[in-house]
Amino acid sequence: MATAISLAERGVDVELIDIDPDWRVYGAGITITGPTLRAYKQLGMIDAIKAEGAITSTTRLFHYDGTHMLDLDEPAIEEGLPATGGIMRPVLHRIMQARVRELDIAIRLGLSVSALDVLENGTGVTFSDGSTGSYDLVIGADSVFSSIRSLAFPHMGPAMPTGQGCWRISIRKPPGLETGEFFLGHANPCGITACAPDKVYMWMLTPHVERESHMNDDELFVTLKGLLADFGGSAGWIRDNMSPEDWINYRPLAAALQPKNWFNKRVVLVGDAVHATTPHLASGAGMAVESGIVLAEELARTDDLGEALFAYQERRFDRCRDVIETSVAVGQLQLQHGDPKIHAELLGAALHRLNAPF
Numbered sequence: 001m002a003t004a005i006s007l008a009e010r011g012v013d014v015e016l017i018d019i020d021p022d023w024r025v026y027g028a029g030i031t032i033t034g035p036t037l038r039a040y041k042q043l044g045m046i047d048a049i050k051a052e053g054a055i056t057s058t059t060r061l062f063h064y065d066g067t068h069m070l071d072l073d074e075p076a077i078e079e080g081l082p083a084t085g086g087i088m089r090p091v092l093h094r095i096m097q098a099r100v101r102e103l104d105i106a107i108r109l110g111l112s113v114s115a116l117d118v119l120e121n122g123t124g125v126t127f128s129d130g131s132t133g134s135y136d137l138v139i140g141a142d143s144v145f146s147s148i149r150s151l152a153f154p155h156m157g158p159a160m161p162t163g164q165g166c167w168r169i170s171i172r173k174p175p176g177l178e179t180g181e182f183f184l185g186h187a188n189p190c191g192i193t194a195c196a197p198d199k200v201y202m203w204m205l206t207p208h209v210e211r212e213s214h215m216n217d218d219e220l221f222v223t224l225k226g227l228l229a230d231f232g233g234s235a236g237w238i239r240d241n242m243s244p245e246d247w248i249n250y251r252p253l254a255a256a257l258q259p260k261n262w263f264n265k266r267v268v269l270v271g272d273a274v275h276a277t278t279p280h281l282a283s284g285a286g287m288a289v290e291s292g293i294v295l296a297e298e299l300a301r302t303d304d305l306g307e308a309l310f311a312y313q314e315r316r317f318d319r320c321r322d323v324i325e326t327s328v329a330v331g332q333l334q335l336q337h338g339d340p341k342i343h344a345e346l347l348g349a350a351l352h353r354l355n356a357p358f
Contacts, residue, residue: 001016001096001097001099001100002039002043002096002288002289002292002293003139003141003270003271003291003292003295003296004016004100004103004105004292005043005096005099005100005103005105005292006042006043006292006293006295006296006297007295007296007299008103008104008105009103009296010296010299010300012296012299014105014106015105015106015108015133015135016100016105016106016107016108017107017108017109017111017112017113017127018107018108018109018110018111019110019111019112019142020109020110021109021110022109023097023107023109024090024093025089025090025092025093026089026090027089027090027168027249028088028089028168028169028170028195028201028203028247028249029086029087029088029089029170029193029195029199029200029201030086030087030088030089030092030193030195030282030285031084031085031086031180031193031279031282032049032053032084032085032086032087032282032285032286033074033084033281033282033283033286033351033354034074034076034077034081034082034083034084034354034355035077035283035286035290035354035355035358036282036283036285036286036289037049037081037082037084037085038077038078038081039286039289039290039293039358040289041078041081042293043096043099043289043293044099045095045096045099046081046082048095048098049085049087049092049095050082050085052087052091052095052196053085053086053087053088053091053092053195053196054085054086054087054193054194054195054196054197055082055083055084055085056082056083056084056085056086056178056179056180056194057074057076057082057083057084057179058071058072058074058083058084058179058180059071059072059074059084059179059180059181059182060072060179060180060181060182061181061182061184061340061344062181062182062183062184062232062233063183063184063185063340064183064184064185064186064189064190064230064231064232064235065230065231065232065233066183066231066232066233066235066236067232069184069340069344070344071179072344072347072348072351074351077355084180085194086180086193086194086195086200086201087195087196088170088195088196088199088201091195091196108127110129111127111128111129112127112128112142112147113125113126113127113128113138113142113147113148113151114126114127114128115151116138116148116151116152116267118152118264118265118266118267119265119266120265120266121266122134122135122136122266123135123136123137123138123265123266123267125138135266136266136305137266137267137268137299137305138152138266138267138268139267139268139269139270139295140152140267140268140269140270140273141269141270141271141273141288141292142273143271143272143273144158144159144254144256144272144273144276145158146269146272146273146274148267148269148273149258149269149273149274152264152267153258153264153267153269155259156258156259156274157256157258158254158256159254159255159256159272159276160254160255160256161208161252161253161254162253162254162255162278162328162331162332163207163208163253163331163332163335164205164206164207164208164252164253164278164331164334164335165205165206165207165208165209165250165251165252165253166203166204166205166250166251166252166253166278166279167190167203167204167205167206167224167227167248167249167250168201168202168203168247168248168249168250169201169202169224169238169242169246169247169248169249170195170199170200170201170246170247171199171200171201171202171238171241171242171246172198172199172200172241173194173197173198173199173200174192174200174234174237174238174241175237176234177192177194177200177234178194179194180192180193180194181233181234181235182347183231183233183235184340184343184344185340186230186231187206187207187334187337188204188205188206188227189204189205189334189343190202190203190204190205190228190231190235191203192234192235192238193282202235202238203279204224204227204228205253205279205280205331205334206227207335208252208253215250217244217248218244220248220249220250221242221243221244221246221248223250224242224248224250225239225242253278253279253331254276254278255276255277255278255324255327255328256275256276256324257274257275257317257320257321257324257325258273258274258275260313260317261310261313262274262309262312262313262316262317263306263309263310263312263313266305268295268309268312270288270291270292270295271287271288271291271292272284272288274291274320275287275291275316275320275321275323275324276324277320277323277324277327277328278324278327278328278331279327280326280327280328280330280331280347281323281326281327281330281347281350281351281354283323283327283354286354287319287320287323290316290319290358291312291316291320293358294312294315294316294358295309295312298311298312298315299312315358319354319358322350322353322354323350323354326346326350329346330343330346330347333346
């Protein structure tokens with residue numbers, strides 16, 4: 001949607017397809033760092049995010065027992081722009097959908113791409129319902145499991161498991177929580193993000209163990225509650241007050257910076273399809289939104305499509321690589337039970353680099 005919005009704002013005729021016939025999104029909350037807020041400001045959504053999410057100016061780091069360690073310096077990177085915050089994913093999805101409709105972007109739901117005919121002067125598309133179309137440019141923004149990538153980019157491969165899994169729970173806000181919080185020094189670090197005046201989501205990272213089947217809701221609840229046994233502070237409060245009715249999810253983590261080129265004639269990839277990361281820097285969605293904006297900017301600069309796609313790739317590659325490599329390095333440090341001070345230093349330095357213009 002970020003890519004479609006950015007293109008439509010520049011007068012491009014866009015058709016957006018989504019595999020979900022009801023155009024839904026699932027999940028808990030999402031942390032929105034300053035750089036991500038800056039990107040959403042360019043899409044004209046910052047006021048809605050501030051109104052319906054939760055905005056803070058600090059992330060506090062704690063030892064897992066609840067002892068305060070330090071606060072991350074997170075100054076606002078632009079005047080009038082919040083420093084950081086969070087929002088529920090379905091709420092953010094609804095805000096973006098409203099902007100798509102405002103721009104009168106054509107939307108086709110319950111649809112995916114079955115085949116591509118990639119030519120020098122256009123790309124033929126066969127859709128899952130049997131219909132076809134011809135487009136000047138096809139943009140694959142279709143997740144870490146991208147079908148566009150598999151159809152048009154044989155030199156790329158799937159994202160690789162990192163050895164960690166991520167637990168998430170949506171729950172009412174613990175008393176006294178006014179900032180984002182990280183709990184470090186444990187084999188299973190966790191963090192809490194406020195997403196609304198009365199709601200937060202908590203994540204926890206654990207070594208991933210393959211199972212023959214997915215855990216059911218009861219297993220998810222009991223397992224997460226047990227994993228929080230050693231924690232104090234707000235994380236301990238969540239353990240003591242969570243219920244089976246709270247939304248709980250577990251997913252193994254994978255990451256990949258796909259090799260160049262990110263474009264093949266008149267097909268190009270953005271977001272997790274080409275630069276999938278882990279949640280350690282809370283920047284996966286932010287990188288995707290930035291990529292959509294940069295792609296639209298470069299397409300608007302020149303009538304030479306190849307030049308525009310190359311410029312997009314070159315502007316994004318190193319920045320996305322930094323996010324992915326740092327995130328994976330933090331994950332490996334956690335798996336090795338590394339020093340939480342080094343963990344904090346890696347996070348702080350990477351977040352500072354992300355403040356640079358994109």
